[in-house]
Amino acid sequence: MLEVIGVDSVSDLFRSIPADSRAKGPLDLPPPLSEHELLGLLQSLADANRSAATGELLSFLGAGATAHGIPQALDDIIRRTEFLTAYTPYQAEISQGTLQAVFEFQTLVCELFGLEVANASMYDGATATAEALLMTRRIKRRDRFVVSEGLHPEYMETCETILSGLSEAELVRIPLGADGRTDASAMKAALAEAPSACLVVQSPNIFGVVEDLAPLANLAHEADALAIAVVTEMVSLSLLEPPGACDFDIAVGEGVGYAVPVSLGGPGVGLFATRDKFKRQMPGRLIGETLDANGVRGYVMTLATREQHIRREKATSNICTNQGLIALCFTIASSLLGRSGFTQLGHLNFAKAQYAREAIAALDGFELRYVAPAFNEFAVRVSGGDATALVNDLAADGILPGVAMGRFDPAWKDTLLVTVTELHRREDIDRLVTALAKKGASS
Template sequence: FLTSYTPYQPEIAQGTLQYLYEFQTQVANLTGMPVANASLYDGSTAMAEGVLMATRVTRRNKAVISGGVHPHYVRATETVVHAVGVETEALPAAVDAEADVIARIGPDTACVVVQTPNIFGTATDVTKIAEAAHAAGALLIVVVTEAVSMGLLKSPGEMGADIVAAEGQSIGNALNFGGPYVGLFATREKLIRQMPGRLTGETVDADGERGFVLTLSTREQHIRRDKATSNICTNSGLCTLAFTIHMSLLGETGLRKLALLNHEKAVATRDALAAIPGVEILTPRFFNEFAVRLPKNAAEVVDTLASHHILAGVPYSRLAPDAGLDDVLLVAATETTLDTDITLLAKALGKVLAA
């Protein structure tokens, strides 16, 4: 990819355009969708763009959001869509109730938004939700905050998603103290003209050789602002390139092995914590994250363990202070988690809770 130049001049940007094309192919395969764009800022803004896209497609003005969607994603989406008059109904936080959105679908519903695995780690087959949404003329948006999970779980496309908004950070990109990240966005082919962001297509040059160009450009930089699908740009291109290289090195087999390793470590962590008196495992089905209920305030427990150089997880109250779930702790385990880490966490947590 030696021609890393802005893709507006394809004559001197074939390197950039080629890796964006490969990125789109990888994201489409990962999500089980026919088409993907060249990325967005991050998962939360991808969700917001998905809601706006659904309102354009259906000509309706309301989004129903499940109680399992990450609270920060909900807040970011509300900030974006409320500014243009789109109504949202966010259901109360719930560990395993993605299907509750079905009862909230009405004639004014443009889309329902669900997340799997959700903020509590619960993995859900959303096929029935897709059927209910489609029967009412609404779209289904599936949010995925952990891209590696799609290497093991049924893809959103297989379950009937119309739009997939995901965070790709865990593939090839560091946490970077909160960013920049890489938003993944995929949809059905019939909806492609309403998809936000850049789209790279394959063509031939003057000599008949394979080449790449931007196509179907509908951002406000390219056409009249009132006719544009979005004013959003792609993410930092370096993040997309890192994602593409990492995925290319992993391959399909490597991604599945990576996903299995994540799940195995999470199961081992779950088993270790479940053996601690007073700890209740809340998440029934999970990939690499799960929620537990503690007999003490979760934030205080996390602070105590942090003072002993142990990062126990994220208290749910940090994400949603008013949810009334101050005793809930979110725990994650990845391929980098060692067996000694799990033992150390369980032993230290047991001591803190017994004190």
């Protein structure tokens, strides 16, 4: 090879790099390992954790990262290296597998949200929310965003960070009312105060409370603003009226729940859907159906003129790709669950959470923070006021009873968010209730 190239050594190939720019010495990294050693090393790191997936913990953690059952067939499909090791589908004729799967993904997201168009996915729910804000900014040419404090605090912070470079941007927070839902009168007042691009509301919200979406969409539209709905638990849409049917203009969400393991919260897959009339203002990749030269149905990337590689600084977003493989997981898992299975999954989550909620509410030392309808997550006030201490106590017994909400806001430190899914058997819930009863009695 060197002879064909016409150099004497490989180092000659680097002669364009000036001598004083070169690294001073070899990389100071641990020595190479064989596969056997690697598996041993990573297993030892895994063993230094405690994981609900190994059966050593009973976990009721959720708050935007809720584990559900993942079908066995799914991993077999995504380990097909034709999916796993393909790049973004630049050349349609030899990327039909990826393209058609994304087209199916877009359809599923539309169906879930009750909206007309969906993109090929964003990084996660939080960045999808920030992108939705930016989209309403483009449509309304306004820099004011009215956001319910029921939005996941990490989503809120992501929006603040991403807006931070735009000096005119203003994010107005609307508190939750006494019933745990967004305070509609405060929302109305904030929208009336100054022209706004949108309102943002999450349902079920960070405390698990199901929001009454339709009136909120009305408030937005009366103020000539757009309405954005955020859903961090997609299973809830099996039972809850979707944002599109409640007249919302944009819906975003996090799609990992029943598609991939929680994996410390990443990778995620941001879902994004809107009305047909806004499709050209959408961020992200879009796949469309077309025909080939012989008239056979096929799929291509389309409306790419919105994107960064063509419109550069005027693009609708800087995003280049999507979360391809995770979007595929979502497509496969949704396909396997099917219409009837998805509804059944929702029913299981709802009934089991209801069972746990009633049992915990009946305990001494615990009260429901809100009584409004919930889906599979609910907030409990802990007597003594320190949910973190309770979590640490129970963790020692191998139970993670929920998320101590003080991690998001010191004002919420008495509150525990408990998430119950189809994975929890009745005896698991009973075990949680018994453990909580002991703590409640002793406090």
